[in-house]
Amino acid sequence: MRRSGWLVLALTGVAGCGSGGSTHDLVIAGGRVIDPESGLDGVRSVGIRDGKVVTIAEGELTGAKIIDATGLVVAPGFIDLHAHGQDDENYRVMALDGVTTALELEVGTEDVPGFYASREGKALINFGASVGHIRTRMAVMGDQGPFLPTGPGGRQAASDADIAAIRGRIEAGLAAGGLGVGFGLQYTPAATKWEVLEMFRAAAKFGAPALVHTRSWGTTDPGSSVESYLEVIAAAAVTGAPLHFHHLNSTSLESTPRTLQLVEEARARGLRVTAEAYPYSAGMTDISSPLLDQFENAPDSTYGKMQLVSTGERLTRASFRANRKPGVAVILHLNTPEMEALAMKSPFTAIASDGGLRSGLGHPRSAGTHGRLFGHYVREGGQIGLADAIRKSSLLPAQVLEGFAPAFAKKGRINVGADADLVLFDPATVTDRSTYQQPNLPSEGFRYVLIGGVPVVEGGQVVSGVWPGQGVRGTGQPKAAPTSAP
């Protein structure tokens, strides 16, 4: 079939003119195609060949395989900018939630080539990672934490020589194709403003984004969300590195109106600043990390906002202290539904899960982020329009990265030449099912998910034995030096 397809392609001389005579590897027939870039929203058939969309037509198309998409929305696959779960357990529930590309951009990795090599040819969906300041700092400072810092990586000041060593490793990670520089400043409180600037300079040298979990979330200075957002907006302005805020919801809390305003104002000034949010009012982290040092001497009433992932029990001062060891995950009930919704609805927030399951345990955002977006926010609440929710899940995250990683210019949209990373879902039934008690229950309603034209979800079930996921990388090239202002 492929050979005859090529023959037709050669004879017509163009791919994607809408001709019904072409033969395709796969045709998605008669779905409601929504492309957030062109604004297309209509019933079309989509023809796929060699992993790419080659035809979008109003009439019928021929192909070796046909998927009847009648009644389903056909959207670009979702790109999750914040996915800590980078293994098969997580890729499966993410595929069932409509995700086609899972990116670990916040914590990132200290070993970019190793991250990609260990997943190549074995991944259900596409994957990628930044080079992470947290993990690189841990390596230089000698922190043994399994994922986040538990010792000097977070709490010990770096000398000038240490900072130079961290920056050198960060630049090596960018040269190896890392998708930007990840930061978790609340996990590395000992990192000075100058250290952060040095890492932004490394990002700027490659034209790579700085992807930041900010330093603090209080409402008063020092230590406010506003102060911590200004720290990195200033770093972006001084260095020229594009800036992305991870989970604006969970680092802003009741200051969400103010941090959204700061992002909007910085964008209006011409800075390349973007943000993301997830649709839950609780967060999750490792109980031993420096982020929770502030709870050591908190009022008694604060401890009940923390919930052990392993047992579901709410904490007290005594049980917080008893459980404070590496590898113990805790849910943090710190935000309100009102602030969550504000962050979700902003036109410039991408939707990103911050998910990561381990042996079925974790936060419901891992399996349910997009099910909850399209079930709760779009269908039930009417708070976000269907096409806008698709844009926030596909085109917007692609645009965060495409200036530095051109591969993303072929993702997040449905046009001729785009990668055939697609999701087909039923807008009338799509929903999340994961809960704080059962965080790994997969979403429902995402009927088909394609990675480069290969179905990884068919009829709402994961297809076994296919590994079409590809590593997506940055350019690895330093940018030409910018011209200086007069």
Ligand SMILES: [Zn+2]
């Ligand atoms: Zn974070």
